[in-house]
Amino acid sequence: MADRREFVRVTGGATVALGLAGCREQREPGPSWDSSAYSKPDRSPVAILAAETYGKELSDLVSRGLALFPEVRIRDRRVLLKPNFVEVDQAGVINTHPLVLHAAIEAFRRAGAAEVVVGEGPGHRRDTEYLLRETGIGPVLRDTGARFVDLNLDDVTRVPLLGRFGSLGSLYLPDTLLGADLLVSLPKLKTHHWAGVTLSLKNMFGIIPGGVYGWPKNALHMAGIGNSILDINATLARMDRFTIVDGIVGMDGNGPIQGEPRPAGVMVMGVDHVAVDATCCRLMNIAPERVDYLRRASMFLGNLTTDRIDQRAEHVAGHETVFRLIDDFAGLRTVPAASPG
Amino acid sequence: MDSRGICVEENEFAHGLARRLTELQNADGGWGTVEAGVSATEPTSWALRALDPIVRDPELGLSAAAARERAVNWLALRQLQDGAWPGSERVPEPGASTGIAVLALAACPEPELRDRAVAGGQWLLEHPGKRIAWRTRLWLRWNPDRNPLEMDMRLRGWPWMRGMWGWVEPTSIALLTFRVLGERLSQPGVSQAIDDGESMLLDRTCPDGGWNHGLGRSHDEDLWPYPDSTAFALLALGPDRSDEAVDEGITALRRMLESPVSRLATALGILAFESFGENTVELHQRLVREWADPFPPPTTRTLALSLMAARGDRLGAAVGSVGAAKRGTSG
Numbered sequence A: 001m002a003d004r005r006e007f008v009r010v011t012g013g014a015t016v017a018l019g020l021a022g023c024r025e026q027r028e029p030g031p032s033w034d035s036s037a038y039s040k041p042d043r044s045p046v047a048i049l050a051a052e053t054y055g056k057e058l059s060d061l062v063s064r065g066l067a068l069f070p071e072v073r074i075r076d077r078r079v080l081l082k083p084n085f086v087e088v089d090q091a092g093v094i095n096t097h098p099l100v101l102h103a104a105i106e107a108f109r110r111a112g113a114a115e116v117v118v119g120e121g122p123g124h125r126r127d128t129e130y131l132l133r134e135t136g137i138g139p140v141l142r143d144t145g146a147r148f149v150d151l152n153l154d155d156v157t158r159v160p161l162l163g164r165f166g167s168l169g170s171l172y173l174p175d176t177l178l179g180a181d182l183l184v185s186l187p188k189l190k191t192h193h194w195a196g197v198t199l200s201l202k203n204m205f206g207i208i209p210g211g212v213y214g215w216p217k218n219a220l221h222m223a224g225i226g227n228s229i230l231d232i233n234a235t236l237a238r239m240d241r242f243t244i245v246d247g248i249v250g251m252d253g254n255g256p257i258q259g260e261p262r263p264a265g266v267m268v269m270g271v272d273h274v275a276v277d278a279t280c281c282r283l284m285n286i287a288p289e290r291v292d293y294l295r296r297a298s299m300f301l302g303n304l305t306t307d308r309i310d311q312r313a314e315h316v317a318g319h320e321t322v323f324r325l326i327d328d329f330a331g332l333r334t335v336p337a338a339s340p341g
Numbered sequence B: 001m002d003s004r005g006i007c008v009e010e011n012e013f014a015h016g017l018a019r020r021l022t023e024l025q026n027a028d029g030g031w032g033t034v035e036a037g038v039s040a041t042e043p044t045s046w047a048l049r050a051l052d053p054i055v056r057d058p059e060l061g062l063s064a065a066a067a068r069e070r071a072v073n074w075l076a077l078r079q080l081q082d083g084a085w086p087g088s089e090r091v092p093e094p095g096a097s098t099g100i101a102v103l104a105l106a107a108c109p110e111p112e113l114r115d116r117a118v119a120g121g122q123w124l125l126e127h128p129g130k131r132i133a134w135r136t137r138l139w140l141r142w143n144p145d146r147n148p149l150e151m152d153m154r155l156r157g158w159p160w161m162r163g164m165w166g167w168v169e170p171t172s173i174a175l176l177t178f179r180v181l182g183e184r185l186s187q188p189g190v191s192q193a194i195d196d197g198e199s200m201l202l203d204r205t206c207p208d209g210g211w212n213h214g215l216g217r218s219h220d221e222d223l224w225p226y227p228d229s230t231a232f233a234l235l236a237l238g239p240d241r242s243d244e245a246v247d248e249g250i251t252a253l254r255r256m257l258e259s260p261v262s263r264l265a266t267a268l269g270i271l272a273f274e275s276f277g278e279n280t281v282e283l284h285q286r287l288v289r290e291w292a293d294p295f296p297p298p299t300t301r302t303l304a305l306s307l308m309a310a311r312g313d314r315l316g317a318a319v320g321s322v323g324a325a326k327r328g329t330s331g
Helices: A001-010 A058-065 A098-110 A127-135 A137-146 A204-208 A220-223 A225-236 A273-281 A294-295 A326-331 B008-023 B043-055 B061-078 B097-106 B111-126 B134-142 B168-184 B191-202 B226-237 B244-257 B263-275 B281-291 B300-310 B317-329
Strands: A043-052 A078-085 A113-119 A147-150 A156-160 A170-174 A181-184 A188-192 A196-197 A238-251 A258-272 A309-313
Touching: A001 A058, A043 A058, A043 A273, A043 B263, A058 A098, A078 A098, A078 A204, A098 A113, A098 A137, A098 A181, A127 A137, A127 B263, A170 A225, A181 A204, A188 A258, A196 A204, A196 A273, A196 A294, A196 A326, A204 A225, A220 A225, A225 A294, A225 B097, A238 A273, A238 B043, A238 B263, A238 B300, A258 A273, A273 A294, A273 A309, A273 B317, A294 A309, B008 B043, B008 B061, B008 B281, B008 B300, B043 B097, B043 B300, B061 B111, B097 B168, B168 B191, B168 B226, B191 B226, B226 B244, B226 B263, B226 B317, B263 B281, B263 B300, B281 B300
Parallel strands: A043 A309, A078 A113, A078 A181, A113 A147, A181 A238, A188 A238
Antiparallel strands: A043 A258, A156 A170, A188 A196, A238 A258
C-alpha cells in the first residue's frame, strides 16, 4: 500500500494510473462553482430506516420513507431511478439490490408518478444486456414493466458544467436525464478504493454516457474523480433530486467491486445528497469531513455537520457498523476501531 | 446445411435480422445506437458492414441495397476534413467510432469508399492514446517494481476519445483497421502501430486469461475478463500468433460462453472463434434461441453484429495478410 501512496504522490495523483487515481486533486483557491449551483439548504432532513433483509416488504418501507419527505413532488412527474449496477455479482453485494429497485419502482408509482424510468450507464462493461440478465435487474424490469434506458447509449446534449473543480468545462448528458422531473439516486452503501466512499454523489458517474466517453469514462478520471463528482453534482443541483441508499448489505474494504459484504441493516433517504452521504459515512464509522469530495461538496451543495441534519425515523446511534477501509483511507475513520471480524 | 453447419432456419433467422436492421434505419440514412436514436457513426458503420453482403441476397437485395446506399451517403457526408468521423449528429468530436467506419467502408467494393477508409485509417494511425506524463515515466524507470497497476504504462494503445488513454476495445478496432488497410497507410508507421497495439493488448490480459476493458489487476487483486472485450482482442490479434495470451484468451472465451451470456457476447464469440477456425455450430443455434426473447430491446450494434455472425462475416480475416507480412519482414 505504501508503494501506491508513493506512486500517487510522486506522479501527481489525478494524472496517473490510467486516470483511475484521481482522488487527490489539486485544490483551487476560491469558489469553484457557478452561483446557480449553490443549493445548500439551511437544514437537511435525512431518514434512516431499519431493514434487515431484502424482501417484498421493502416497497412499503420505501413508501414510508417517501412519506417522511412531503416536500418531494412525485405526482404526475417523470421519475428517473438511477441504481448503481456495475458488475456481474451473484452475491448481490456490488450492485443496488434488485428488490430495492423493485421497491422504488412500486413506491414511486404508488405515489402517483406519471412514469418511472430506470436508467444506468455502467462504467466498465459495455454489454448492458449481460448485466441486466446477471444482476437480477432484468427480471425486475420484466415484472414491473418499467422502461430501462442504457444511459451509455442514450441521445445526448452538451451541457456546460456549473462546477469548475476539474477542467472539463462541459459534459454530454443523456436526454432521458435532462427530461426527467425527478432524479432519484439509488446507490449501494460502499467503500471505494479511489474515492473513499461511493454513495449518492459518486453514483452520478453512471449518468455520464460511455457512448461518448468510453468504458471506462476516462475523461472523468483524468479530471480527477473528486473534481468530477463535484462538477457533475453541481450541474445537477438545479434538478429536483432524491436519494435512497441501499445499506441493507453494503460492501467494505476494496470497493466498489472487489470488497466484502458488510450487513448494515439500513436504508437511508433524503433530498440533500451531501447530508445523506454524510449520514451514511457516520453509519460506516467514517468521518465525512475527512472524505475530501464530501468536505468540498459541503461548501455549496449540502450539509455535512450533524447540527444541520435533522434525523428522521431512526438515528445513527444504534445502527453503526464498522466498514473496513483499505490502508490508503485508514485516515477516514471516525475513531480507531477494532477489526469488524 | 452449409460448410459452417448453418441450416435453412438459420438463414431465415439472418433474413429476419436484416429486415429488422433496415427497418431501424433513420430517414437521414444513419442508425441510432438504439431504436429511434439520433444517427451516430458507430451503429451506422456496423449496420453498413452487416448489410453490405445482403445486397447480393435474392430475397432482400433490393431493400438492403437502398439502405446501404443511404448509409454510405450518411458516412460520406459526415467524414471530417482530417479523415475522422464525429461520434454522432450531436457529438462532433471524433473518436473510436472512426475505426468502425473504416472497417465498414474498407469492405465496400467502390474505390472512392476505400479512399475514405484510408483517410480514416490514417487519422487513427496519427491519434493513438495519450502518453503518460514524463514525470510518471521517469518515476517508473527508477521504480520498475513499484507500479501498482502491474501494467506497462508506456504502452499507449488507442482511446475511446481523442486525447485519452488507450483501452482494449478501441485498440482492437484500430488494429483491425490497420491490418485491413495495410500498406495503403503510411510506412513505417503502420507496422509500428500494429506492434504497439499488439504489445498493449498482450500486456493487458487478465490473470485467468482473456481481456476486460483494459485492466488485468487493480489494488492487489485480479480482475476478470469480459466476453465482448476478449472476442475483440482475439479478432485483433488473430490466429497466426502462437502467444500464450491468445491461447488463454480462447480458453477464457470458451469458458465464459459455456452458458448463455447475451446476444452480443454470442455474436462476437462466433466471429472470434470462426477467425480461429473453431466450431461454432452450437453458438449459432444459441444465437437463434437468444433472439427469440425480445427483452431487452437490442442495440443497433448487437443487431448488426448478430447479423454479421449469422452471415459468416470475416471481421478478423485481414489479420493474416498484413499482420503476417509484417511479422515476416521483421523476422
